[in-house]
Amino acid sequence: MFKHLALLLLVCALPVHAVPPPDLEPLPDIPPPPLPDNTPPAPTGLIDEDLEPEVKIIKRDDAVVHEYRANGRLYMVKVIPTRGYPYYLYDSDGNGSLESRQDRLEPVIPRWVIHRW
Numbered sequence: 001m002f003k004h005l006a007l008l009l010l011v012c013a014l015p016v017h018a019v020p021p022p023d024l025e026p027l028p029d030i031p032p033p034p035l036p037d038n039t040p041p042a043p044t045g046l047i048d049e050d051l052e053p054e055v056k057i058i059k060r061d062d063a064v065v066h067e068y069r070a071n072g073r074l075y076m077v078k079v080i081p082t083r084g085y086p087y088y089l090y091d092s093d094g095n096g097s098l099e100s101r102q103d104r105l106e107p108v109i110p111r112w113v114i115h116r117w
Contacts, residue, residue, distance in 0.1 A: 074098075 053075075058065040066078040077089040077098060089098035 052070075054069045056067040056069070058067065061082075063079050063081040066080070067074060068076040068078070073091075074096075075091045078086060079089070080086040087100060089100055091098050
């Protein structure tokens with residue numbers, strides 16, 4: 001019984017200690033840092049538009065097809081059927097034929113061309 005009474009007193013006394021003392025002064029608000037006035041312009045000519053993929057969206061009755069092209073070559077097709085899960089067709093070896101790949105089953109291994117001879 002004594003344990004229950006001590007626990008009850010402890011539980012009732014804890015919120016009293018959580019109240020901040022009345023003599024506290026609030027801290028002043030910190031102003032945001034100033035924005036730079038002389039921002040240099042974005043560099044031109046460094047971004048190659050040929051490297052950005054061109055996406056063509058074709059809407060059909062049974063599916064929506066996203067064709068991804070880089071340098072005029074079709075390298076990936078995403079098919080979103082009206083019923084079912086989306087799937088992808090990849091040109092993984094660069095021969096022009098597309099291989100199917102399920103989105104959740106087989107991950108795409110990232111491959112970048114670093115140098116060509």
